[in-house]
Amino acid sequence: MKIYTKTGDKGQTSLIGGTRVSKHHVRIEAYGTIDELNSWIGLLHSTLPASAINIMPEIQDRLFTIGSLLAADPEKSRMTLPQLEQADILLLENEIDAMNEVLPEMRSFVLPGGSIGVSQVHIARCVCRRAERCITTLMEHAEINNDILVYVNRLSDYLFVLSRRVGQLENAAEIPWKPRV
Numbered sequence: 001m002k003i004y005t006k007t008g009d010k011g012q013t014s015l016i017g018g019t020r021v022s023k024h025h026v027r028i029e030a031y032g033t034i035d036e037l038n039s040w041i042g043l044l045h046s047t048l049p050a051s052a053i054n055i056m057p058e059i060q061d062r063l064f065t066i067g068s069l070l071a072a073d074p075e076k077s078r079m080t081l082p083q084l085e086q087a088d089i090l091l092l093e094n095e096i097d098a099m100n101e102v103l104p105e106m107r108s109f110v111l112p113g114g115s116i117g118v119s120q121v122h123i124a125r126c127v128c129r130r131a132e133r134c135i136t137t138l139m140e141h142a143e144i145n146n147d148i149l150v151y152v153n154r155l156s157d158y159l160f161v162l163s164r165r166v167g168q169l170e171n172a173a174e175i176p177w178k179p180r181v
Contacts, residue, residue, distance in 0.1 A: 017076030114172035
């Protein structure tokens with residue numbers, strides 16, 4: 001199978017279902033940002049302590065599911081695509097709760113940093129928030145299953161708590177934000 005098709009050489013690409021759109025189309029931006037997030041999650045899975053990454057493969061699978069749902073033209077696609085389930089959101093919530101049980105109470109906002117691992121998780125969190133913004137923009141133009149937005153929102157929460165847990169596992173001190181007054 002050839003990797004290059006030359007069909008995108010003029011700035012357009014195809015959605016699942018065959019619809020051609022510009023490469024800067026809001027739908028492409030949304031699933032492209034999910035793809036970028038998935039790459040960051042892959043980096044985290046490759047570099048973080050084993051005890052911090054137990055659900056990374058499931059998260060990556062759900063991000064591929066979300067990407068495929070966002071890449072499909074709902075009016076033309078006849079492809080059966082995987083779907084998100086409430087259990088996917090519940091898994092993230094359970095992981096957040098489990099990590100919070102072993103973390104100290106937050107007494108201030110924390111700045112990203114403290115270790116390379118913590119910083120990488122914060123970058124993934126920021127990409128996740130950007131994906132969320134892209135999805136809400138797309139939702140203004142097309143009907144999108146709200147579970148996609150809920151999952152991505154919960155994933156950003158998960159990544160924030162994961163950054164704190166990674167810091168704890170790496171004995172990296174949290175950097176409290178001390179605003180100038």
